[in-house]
Amino acid sequence: MAGSSGDTRGTLGPVWETFRAIACVVVPASEELDADGWAGFERIVQSALAARPEGIRRRIVLFVRALDAMARLRLGSGLASAEPLAARRFLEGIERSRVSLVRRGFWGVRTLALMGYYGRPEAASEIGYAAHPDGWSARGLSAGAWPTRSGQGTAEPNVMVAGDEGETSTDA
Amino acid sequence: MHEVVADVVVVGSGAGGGTVAQRLVPLAERGRKVIVVEQGPRFRDRDFDGNELRMARALYADAGGFLNEEGTLTLAFARAYGGSTVVYTGTSLPPPERVVRQWAVPGLAHDDLVRRARRYVGENNVHLLPDEEINENNRLFVGGCGAAGYSAHQFPVNVKGCRGSSLCNLGCPNGAKQGTHKVQLPSAEAAGVEVVTRAEAIRVEPGAVVVRVHPSEVGGPGTPPEWEPGSYRIRAPKIVVAGGAIGSSALLLRSGLGSGLPVLGRGLTVHPALILVGEHDHDVSNDVGHPKSFYVDRAADEGFLLETCTYFPFVTAKSLTGFGPAHERFMRAFPRLQMILVLACDRALHRNRVTVARDGRPAVHYAFTPELVRRLAAANRASARIFFGAGALRVHAPLADPQVLDAKDAQRVDELVAPSNFQPGRCSVSAAHLQGGCRMGLDAAESVTDSWGRVHGHPWLRVADASLFPDAIQINPYLTIMALADRVAEGVLADM
Numbered sequence: 274m275a276g277s278s279g280d281t282r283g284t285l286g287p288v289w290e291t292f293r294a295i296a297c298v299v300v301p302a303s304e305e306l307d308a309d310g311w312a313g314f315e316r317i318v319q320s321a322l323a324a325r326p327e328g329i330r331r332r333i334v335l336f337v338r339a340l341d342a343m344a345r346l347r348l349g350s351g352l353a354s355a356e357p358l359a360a361r362r363f364l365e366g367i368e369r370s371r372v373s374l375v376r377r378g379f380w381g382v383r384t385l386a387l388m389g390y391y392g393r394p395e396a397a398s399e400i401g402y403a404a405h406p407d408g409w410s411a412r413g414l415s416a417g418a419w420p421t422r423s424g425q426g427t428a429e430p431n432v433m434v435a436g437d438e439g440e441t442s443t444d445a
Numbered sequence: 446m447h448e449v450v451a452d453v454v455v456v457g458s459g460a461g462g463g464t465v466a467q468r469l470v471p472l473a474e475r476g477r478k479v480i481v482v483e484q485g486p487r488f489r490d491r492d493f494d495g496n497e498l499r500m501a502r503a504l505y506a507d508a509g510g511f512l513n514e515e516g517t518l519t520l521a522f523a524r525a526y527g528g529s530t531v532v533y534t535g536t537s538l539p540p541p542e543r544v545v546r547q548w549a550v551p552g553l554a555h556d557d558l559v560r561r562a563r564r565y566v567g568e569n570n571v572h573l574l575p576d577e578e579i580n581e582n583n584r585l586f587v588g589g590c591g592a593a594g595y596s597a598h599q600f601p602v603n604v605k606g607c608r609g610s611s612l613c614n615l616g617c618p619n620g621a622k623q624g625t626h627k628v629q630l631p632s633a634e635a636a637g638v639e640v641v642t643r644a645e646a647i648r649v650e651p652g653a654v655v656v657r658v659h660p661s662e663v664g665g666p667g668t669p670p671e672w673e674p675g676s677y678r679i680r681a682p683k684i685v686v687a688g689g690a691i692g693s694s695a696l697l698l699r700s701g702l703g704s705g706l707p708v709l710g711r712g713l714t715v716h717p718a719l720i721l722v723g724e725h726d727h728d729v730s731n732d733v734g735h736p737k738s739f740y741v742d743r744a745a746d747e748g749f750l751l752e753t754c755t756y757f758p759f760v761t762a763k764s765l766t767g768f769g770p771a772h773e774r775f776m777r778a779f780p781r782l783q784m785i786l787v788l789a790c791d792r793a794l795h796r797n798r799v800t801v802a803r804d805g806r807p808a809v810h811y812a813f814t815p816e817l818v819r820r821l822a823a824a825n826r827a828s829a830r831i832f833f834g835a836g837a838l839r840v841h842a843p844l845a846d847p848q849v850l851d852a853k854d855a856q857r858v859d860e861l862v863a864p865s866n867f868q869p870g871r872c873s874v875s876a877a878h879l880q881g882g883c884r885m886g887l888d889a890a891e892s893v894t895d896s897w898g899r900v901h902g903h904p905w906l907r908v909a910d911a912s913l914f915p916d917a918i919q920i921n922p923y924l925t926i927m928a929l930a931d932r933v934a935e936g937v938l939a940d941m
């Protein structure tokens with residue numbers, strides 16, 4: 274795993290290595306992040322948590338600890354040192370747990386990992402997301418000049434529009 | 446505590462509050478004092494930079510991560526001058542006749558709502574985008590609907606000078622979206638209505654609103670508050686609460702009005718929504734162009750709506766169920782993803798409600814019923830058919846097992862998608878159409894207000910927002926909210 278920040282500040286400080294291991298399972302590409310990439314990831318996660326109520330922050334840390342303890346029981350090692358495929362299978366089981374509390378806890382941790390990775394500005398270009406305030410013109414296109422393969426026309430409108438006080442109901 | 450005297454105080458400046466502010470202009474013109482208090486900031490167009498996390502944090506409650514108490518549903522609502530109209534997509538539909546009839550609110554007629562909605566259709570420049578402004582994501586939807594046997598309708602939208610940034614839900618950087626922050630509030634202010642931002646109503650009481658004005662966040666977007674930070678008591682004989690479905694119920698409950706109004710906060714509906722994606726073999730222009738141009742309305746028949754949509758990297762990642770290589774593969778295919786938002790029509794239930802926590806913050810209790818999950822599954826099936834009809838190679842459907850359907854599974858959609866695959870807390874369900882809590886009706890036993898938004902037993906107090914809905918509107922709600930707020934304002938004018 275490249276570029277551990279070793280940062281122990283912030284809500285997740287005490288469980289950072291475990292959280293980071295979970296993040297690498299949730300978004301395998303995060304394995305490739307360098308030290309700066311991880312620093313950006315961690316800044317996002319820690320500042321998102323800092324804005325949440327104290328109770329939620331405490332529950333997330335507790336849940337990460339509980340996951341690690343369960344992994345030790347099931348896999349014989351904590352998540353930070355577990356074999357990646359085994360860690361993934363383990364977390365897939367957690368995600369589908371019959372216990373709603375466990376599913377919801379994992380959803381929260383997963384959400385943070387996805388935010389840390391896909392919330393980085395660099396992630397947009399990595400995945401090819403290119404929205405721009407200037408819209409069509411930022412692409413060097415005028416509206417609708419995007420090459421289209423589907424070529425269908427518009428459906429019949431069932432609407433109320435400015436200057437046309439005709440049709441009023443949306444009932445089918 | 447500072448003391449201020451006014452004739453009317455409006456709490457909240459969204460679709461409801463912004464409309465009331467403008468409709469009370471005749472009072473301001475007669476020299477009466479109308480004050481709007483809005484807890485969110487006033488943003489300038491240049492504040493909307495399209496940065497997903499920064500904008501979510503600035504605009505949305507809990508940075509867009511407001512969860513129900515069960516932890517199974519994310520609720521999206523904004524806090525800003527203009528309320529959620531700052532982040533809405535601007536799709537503009539009048540209330541369905543069938544729904545208003547089912548509401549059966551004594552004194553509320555569909556015709557009246559439509560007549561009032563029409564005013565805002567004109568004022569807010571509602572129109573159909575010309576064909577050349579429709580992006581590929583939307584064209585694929587229309588084509589897929591044709592192939593799968595669904596009839597797609599074009600959404601009228603309220604934009605002026607749209608440049609097709611696709612960033613509507615993060616605030617329009619081009620000032621194109623005609624929310625109340627662009628139309629009703631500026632015209633009200635120009636005529637003498639005073640709007641105070643970063644001003645949170647803590648409680649209402651007969652003849653007064655207690656308000657706390659918060660300072661700006663250092664380095665944060667938005668303008669400073671118009672009043673000095675601190676506590677205020679604004680005395681006014683008339684108070685109109687328009688804090689949105691969650692904000693209004695919470696404010697009235699905090700103010701101790703719950704004891705005489707047993708259904709206050711109850712009957713919350715939200716149109717629970719899932720985001721589905723279909724992967725194509727070519728780029729789909731999902732991140733340029735107005736995002737939401739078409740929809741399929743199956744509300745009356747199957748209890749769901751399908752709408753085109755475009756989301757941002759983190760929200761898309763969060764909305765896809767699962768994780769690991771399969772999840773990542775979809776994210777890496779981002780430019781090739783067609784997206785559909787499915788919305789289920791839920792029913793107002795006593796147990797789905799807004800309460801207040803000990804610290805005064807709103808809390809939402811919301812549970813999914815088996816009927817609702819069946820509707821979500823039916824919507825998943827319809828979307829999968831539309832994606833494959835449009836030529837998608839693979840589809841991500843949260844209620845399918847497996848969740849990723851290949852084109853070869855296209856004929857087996859009915860079999861592979863089932864309500865039993867829905868696990869609350871595993872599927873990412875979100876909601877942006879928050880309705881109910883201060884429902885209109887006949888009396889205090891079964892409702893909170895009458896059909897003019899007057900709170901039963903409290904003649905000084907009215908409600909004017911989505912919380913008035915007695916049940917889900919089953920279509921995008923803002924025009925109906927404006928029409929209701931228009932009625933409420935007319936009542937205030939008549940009182941004065």
Ligand SMILES: Cc1cc2nc3c(=O)[nH]c(=O)nc-3n(C[C@H](O)[C@H](O)[C@H](O)COP(=O)(O)OP(=O)(O)OC[C@H]3O[C@@H](n4cnc5c(N)ncnc54)[C@H](O)[C@@H]3O)c2cc1C
Nearest residue numbers: 457459461484528529534535536646688689692911922923
């Ligand atoms: C992302 C998104 C997209 C949407 N797209 C569409 C669409 O395309 N078409 C459509 O019809 N609808 C859409 N909607 C829904 C629509 O925006 C809302 O239904 C509508 O704005 C609700 O109006 P409202 O007046 O009830 O509340 P809001 O518009 O949310 O306004 C309430 C305001 O009150 C303020 N407030 C609350 N409590 C207090 C308090 N105690 N003190 C002071 N201020 C307070 C809040 O800060 C907020 O600004 C969308 C919503 C979202 C979130």
Ligand code: SF4
Nearest residue numbers: 607608610611613617
């Ligand atoms: S798509 Fe149009 S209306 Fe939406 S944010 Fe961009 S410019 Fe504004």
